[in-house]
Amino acid sequence: MADSVYKIIELVGTSRSSWDDAARNAVETASGTLKDLRIAEITKLDLKIENGKVAAYRARVKLSFKYERD
Amino acid sequence: MADSVYKIIELVGTSRSSWDDAARNAVETASGTLKDLRIAEITKLDLKIENGKVAAYRARVKLSFKYERD
């Protein structure tokens, strides 16, 4: 791996049921176009509330992948 | 919404099964008396342990709602 360069992007995944699913949604959406995803760090968790109920779990994730000069 | 004022309070929800439920408990308990809750930020996650087992998942949440001069 030495001397490679990686890029980091930050996504927010959402789910009606859990933060586990929210983060997985972010990863699987990104993996359609980004190669070599290996680690996703969680940088923030929050909740969207509507009518006094949890409407969505949201997980902010930082994803790294191989940088291709575009 | 402009020129409104909101208040932020910090609660700790607990659950025997998950942090998702712990946070939801905090939100739903608060929504009984607080109007216009919209976002809950998670500021800390921890576990209470008894006899070497997880006895409770705990999620600390910051909730904002419309400030009424009381």
Added chain:
Amino acid sequence: MADSVYKIIELVGTSRSSWDDAARNAVETASGTLKDLRIAEITKLDLKIENGKVAAYRARVKLSFKYERD
């Protein structure tokens, strides 16, 4: 002042024009009911956006005042 106890609350002020006004709105709303406010620390600044425009400047402030056992 020695041996007094103070309470800290966190408010979010909003304004259509600036963070300066947003924070002042929070302070002046609170000062209607809270005595002896002296310092307000800013803990977060953000913007609400609607239709691609800044709809509100928001300033989160921590305010301290004399604690009365209620």
Added chain:
Amino acid sequence: MADSVYKIIELVGTSRSSWDDAARNAVETASGTLKDLRIAEITKLDLKIENGKVAAYRARVKLSFKYERD
């Protein structure tokens, strides 16, 4: 304890002699009205100075207690 909800408040205790006393003042003032206080985290220590001398030790504390819908 499972499925209970707790509230966190932030107080500033002061003392002429030490931060230990400043924090204890905050706790004992709060315990007059709040039930089931168990832990107080210190979030800031500072000093008030008058005429080049320490006039007060101040300790900011976060206290958690059982949340009753009020």
Added chain:
Amino acid sequence: MADSVYKIIELVGTSRSSWDDAARNAVETASGTLKDLRIAEITKLDLKIENGKVAAYRARVKLSFKYERD
């Protein structure tokens, strides 16, 4: 909104007159191409100085918007 994915980018807006304008410049520049911007968090404020005068107010902002696989 559930199960959507959002992307977060970080921009720096600048202005000769205020941080309020600096942040608004960043938002309005971005809103030309990004849909559904809703919140911009401020992550840093600084000043550029030339000849002992403030030459520019700079506000670093994090913007979230709907993620389209590109």
Added chain:
Amino acid sequence: MADSVYKIIELVGTSRSSWDDAARNAVETASGTLKDLRIAEITKLDLKIENGKVAAYRARVKLSFKYERD
């Protein structure tokens, strides 16, 4: 409890299904040898990704227990 001394260690638990299970794995593995575990603070959450899928949820936890001079 006064005048006791506690030690804090940091573990990373992993799970194929959730952060709740990842943290519980760390606690239950540690509780085989460490006595009097009471609180586990979460200090980091991340994901291991393989072939574009979440391969493991990982939770970093700080655990405190009675310090025995070893």
Added chain:
Amino acid sequence: MADSVYKIIELVGTSRSSWDDAARNAVETASGTLKDLRIAEITKLDLKIENGKVAAYRARVKLSFKYERD
């Protein structure tokens, strides 16, 4: 610029009208005696309150300038 050494000092500027002016006051006061100021980072914003009104906006700034051995 290589191999130069810079010193960083921290000032608090104040203004009756805005944080923009408060920070500019700090910079322009310092630039009377310090050469080659180029960047000022904001490290804290707060408000001084008197009689329930904002009496001063205060901006804490870190300024760097060429270090001369004095």
Added chain:
Amino acid sequence: MADSVYKIIELVGTSRSSWDDAARNAVETASGTLKDLRIAEITKLDLKIENGKVAAYRARVKLSFKYERD
């Protein structure tokens, strides 16, 4: 000292009377078995409360000492 390796551990000392004593308890307990302790950084202060009174001052400390491959 060059090219030595040190290990850092984190302890929590407790005391009925002050944080000064709590930290000293942690240090003196550790110094029975660890050689060459030189600095202890405080990473957290808190209080244990029982029946509305401070039952223990607790100081979390990071201690470094010479690393022996064990």
Added chain:
Amino acid sequence: MADSVYKIIELVGTSRSSWDDAARNAVETASGTLKDLRIAEITKLDLKIENGKVAAYRARVKLSFKYERD
């Protein structure tokens, strides 16, 4: 420079020999396509280890450059 908008991206450079080279690799890879790079802040340093040896030095850098609406 006033009223310009800049974008910030985060890259990870790697090197077999040092963090200095790791960061330089990130900068020089990015400068092939990004104009007007001026400052790179280091946000994290770590090491990749293989067979008990340092296999790569890694430096995470935030780079700012002129924002062109793409």
Added chain:
Amino acid sequence: MADSVYKIIELVGTSRSSWDDAARNAVETASGTLKDLRIAEITKLDLKIENGKVAAYRARVKLSFKYERD
């Protein structure tokens, strides 16, 4: 106070007996030459250890005072 400028310096006070005294030593040493000291924030607490005993309590403090162009 409006439109004044303050300078912030950082000192480390030491004491054989407590952090309270360590911080007071820093303040009283500084007040010999600096006018209008009003607040001292604690930014770090640590201990110097010699022969397995606490040799000194050390408190790092940030002090603000009126800035005179020197």
Added chain:
Amino acid sequence: MADSVYKIIELVGTSRSSWDDAARNAVETASGTLKDLRIAEITKLDLKIENGKVAAYRARVKLSFKYERD
């Protein structure tokens, strides 16, 4: 890797010549006894100074390895 548990320890490596070597010394000292080291995060860099010269570069590193119940 799923459902494994890892332990994290914190070491300080030192070197007369660079932080790169300081961190490598910590890793290679630890790898004599710890299996499956894979990542070392840097948590602090500092310098020891003697007679006005840099006497040692010091790098604090967090290392994770497979947890064996000991």
Added chain:
Amino acid sequence: MADSVYKIIELVGTSRSSWDDAARNAVETASGTLKDLRIAEITKLDLKIENGKVAAYRARVKLSFKYERD
């Protein structure tokens, strides 16, 4: 050392070749006039870029030394 007072200043050293040299430049420049320097903490690393190349490595350091009332 007990009851001494130390002052902390923050410098930025620069170098064309490495952060190790950048920090050493800051220390050795300061040691011409400051007595009893013992520790330098690194608080920030960045890079200055010109024409797509690293023009300077910069290390921000906090230095402590005996405080003489001046």
